Amino acid sequence: MIPGLVVAGTHSGAGKTTVMLGILAALSRRGLAVQGFKVGPDFIDPSFYQALTDREGENLDSWMTGAGGVRRIYQTATGGADLAVIEGVMGLFDGASPVTDESSTAEIAKLLNLPVVLVVDARSMARSVAALVKGFTEFDPRLRFAGIILNRVGSAKHFELLTQALAATTAIPVLGYLPKEREFCLAERHLGLVPYYEDSQLAERLAGLAEWFEKTVAVDRLIAAFAQPSLDSPPDLPPVTPLTRRVRIGVARDRAFGFYYQENWRLLRRAGAELVPFSPLSDATLPVGLDGLYLGGGYPELFVAELAANQGLLGQIKELIARDKPVYAECGGLLYLARSLRVGEQSFPMLGVLDLEIELGARLAALGYIEVSAAADNILLVQGETARGHEFHYTRICGGAEQADAYRSARGERLGFRRGNLLASYVHLHFGSNPGMAERWVRIAAECQS
Structure with missing residues (x-):
């Protein structure tokens, strides 16, 4: 099976999509064939994956397809890829229910047994970041975390304070950060982001995304965090009666x-x-x-x-x-x-x-x-x-x-x-x-x- 990684956030707007696109850009620049997935029903985010990887973005949604469908789609869509990256939806534990992990990013990570990189919006935080990360990483012991990426960090000094706070409370490595003064942003409208095929300036912005991302994120350490999924065999689809006409x-x-x-x-x-x-x-x-x-x-x-x-x-x-x-x-x-x-x-x-x-x-x-x-x-x-x-x-x-x-x-x-x-x-x-x-x-x- 193709190794994979899940990019999750503490909440909507934490920076998952920016981190996801940065990872795809950096991996593609290394010549790797990468398959991007989005947790949940969103159509727009997966369209950006194609712009960076030349592969159609895919959806993984356990509420709509069940666990077997998630595994089947992952297995099928990763054919010919070297690595798979899954962008989560909302916060890590948010889904169809307030009391279970149904249709959440956490459920997808567990269904595929893939490691999670947690994206944390760290603006205006210091030691509090440690409490936030401790809560997320210990909430469900069945999840495994490969690293933390801090977003909207004010300066190199701010990053140093955050890493010190985290090192005192968790062994999960900090893989890097993205600065608060973002050089990369995406246009939005009433259904979410403007799809990549409508944004005439997107190609220019994407051209520098990998270089910008790698300035502050340790991509080689990130690549080492990918892991093979543990998949039960997806259920076979019912046989199809062959057509006699096209x-x-x-x-x-x-x-x-x-x-x-x-x-x-x-x-x-x-x-x-x-x-x-x-x-x-x-x-x-x-x-x-x-x-x-x-x-x-x-x-x-x-x-x-x-x-x-x-x-x-x-x-x-x-x-x-x-x-x-x-x-x-x-x-x-x-x-x-x-x-x-x-x-x-x-x-x-x-x-x-x-x-x-x-x-x-x-x-x-x-x-x-x-x-x-x-x-x-x-x-x-x-x-x-x-x-x-x-x-x-x-x-x-x-x-x-x-x-x-x-x-x-x-x-x-x-x-x-x-x-x-x-x-x-x-x-x-x-x-x-x-x-x-x-x-x-x-x-x-x-x-x-x-």
Whole structure:
């Protein structure tokens, strides 16, 4: 198995992402093939890993895929890599429950039996840093810690005070620090960081990241801390019935649509699908011979005028849907299918396939994990079958006649929209929670070929 390491923080904003990117940059500069992972459902942080490693970032989420899914994804995604680095989510012990480590960084570290590097925001601290680290490192004796990296350190003298305090209370080595006057920062917006493929100045900043990181972090000692994971064998996936026909599924992928789980794509390919990327922003036509569409999440609200203006492509998508080809849309894809999308004072026409009026709000409309059961058969699930995913959006449905009829939540709410072989909702489903979804979709696509 490929050696790995977990980068965890004491809390959200402690500096995990900066440390993660610094590690990836430093290792890549040494010529190592590094696979980056993100704990939890976040799509944006993994996009930066690709910019530094030339490998797609992956997600590890025990709530959505279970322990077996975490191990399977780690094993599969690290193929061809030399090392794996896993960035945690929130604080080390934060997850789906306030009383257990379910879906937390700590749980992932234990599932894979990998060492943890703890990132500590040390600004305005001296001896108190020792108390903080002691609490984190002794809270769960099943975790093993490979080192500490201190963030937002005021000066070399401040770093010396912090290391003295830590040396008096723990044997865990301090691997270095990052200065408070950061030379590297990332732009943010309403769903988090601005994805790397939208930041025109990111390449310039990333070019100096490894050198900046290595000024104050002992990277050779960090590399020595990587360890082989201890994995129980992941459970085998159910066998897939071979297709007799090739199935081509178009995947919307550009600045407006970029939120996808790599495992979803893997399972679709395993089921026999060829995934064909296209851009709703810039392509005048759909790729030839598509048997279905995957309209993922992203930021269509930021590019709504450009999407609305691409009339030729909108017409082709409507025609494909009219022929009842299987189309799956989630969150951003749902906005694209609506009658209109309002941003500020202006409303823009979208595909109009679903009679929904949607508006972008100033406040978060939904955030969190969700389990759904199919209210009726659809292209992914048979009635009563369940799957897991998450929601995270600032838009909300504010009008229209469409009635939610695709799923029921655990609380009995009706969610999502189903019309023939069209399925759309705000929920980002993780196909690893129910791998049969991918095969069902691809089989229906094959049956709909004409």
